[in-house]
Amino acid sequence: MELQQMRYAVAVAEERSFTRAAERCHVVQSALSHQIKALERELGVALFARNSRRVEVTAAGKAFVAAARASLEAAARAVADAAAATGEIRGELTLGLIPTVTAIDIPAALGVFHRTHPAVRIRLHAGSSDTFIAEIAAGALDVAVLGLPREVSHAGVRTRVLARTRHVAVVAGGHPLAERRRLRLEELAEETFVDFPAATPGRAQSDAAFDALGLRREIAFELMDIDLMLDLVRHGLGIALLPPGVVADGRDLRTVAVVDGPTRVECLAWSAFNPSPAALAFLDGI
Template structure:
């Protein structure tokens, strides 16, 4: 008795047709018929009543169907168990990262993953956040660190690693510099330096402005926070940054909280579900590196 014979038997039982079963298992009808005849000889009983137009199970066939399905399920489980192991012995993990974003914990996590699973090649690519999310969705990336405006990007699983308010950063002597905080409308009529569309920070800023009816003029765009800070320090625009980005330039810029921009800019690890063994292991390393507690399993 062979697994393929059981597979053909279940296919005929479920489709009630030798022809449709052959299409399902991608062999000829005569091949299916021959293998089931062989199975019937080995079992000593006919499994189908062939006198009707549809292939109907005999009493022996009905008795055999449950165990046949269980045998196929068990064989599949064996294959998956081996795949769980070999997937972490050899293979490839492709990780995306926001261009210009240097987060030491991510590199520490990837180093820990590589040390534990040296047979898995790790590939790290940079791109804009929107494109990273799309590439995780289409499967060309296994995992990505991307800026987002929401904690759960559509169609993806996510683990937030950074959540910060956005601020306006200006040099000393700027008209806004003496204020303790500002509102979005205070930026109307002023040149603004911000990250380009497609980034998480820009999405948060644009959504906040739309909600408050503010219309600042984004006249300078750059994908790197340091570039925005340099431009702002030279008076080319009010830089819209996260609090930690601005903090790195506190010697030349004043960070002003934006009172009515309440939604934080998020940086999250995103992946598709179900996650592969390599992605699950990489996420475990990331949780340790970023000190993120695993989410509890949903009740029920």
């Protein structure tokens, strides 16, 4: 059994198609199919059930693919560790980003990292802080930038605080509150809000601040897309509470300080257990 056969099996399982798997692996389909059949003969089981429409992964295939992914990751880590021992950083950096990163200029940081370590492949993942914490603990993510209501302690995850900020109110340029210099939460309780989905850390920060004052509010739209969120605010469909720096004042949008508004801790997070050379190199540059 060879690592290449494992790569082919993982590609077929993820693509659910021999044609797309072959394109992804940059080989002709006949060569990939031949290797999969050879692998199935060696294992003595069928990994995939073929039909005219798509490829289904068998129970044996699911078990094999899960182990194959782990083996491929271990092989890649072995190569990266060997290179790191000679002073060269190689391998892959998987970086999770929330939609409201403000403490780091991510494109600039990645540009410097890429120029310094050109042999490292960078993969970016968008998502929420709670998802990233779980993925780091599970070894599925190297580093993430988180935004949390407070500093957290999670088994298997280390963190470094980047910034502590207080949210601002984001309103349309023509909103009655647009010319105010500062507000209090009680003045916003009757407003309609655009916010993050319930149960996400981005939403929890604002919910906790209103709950602490015994205030209730109406949330008309829940979404993770910051650009769409700001467009909804711009067109008068609600206001938002966001970290300062996410949006600049302009004719269409205004930000107003909220003296008792939600606070956020923005931090870096990474695995506490044997982080990869690429992860350590990225962290050293921040």
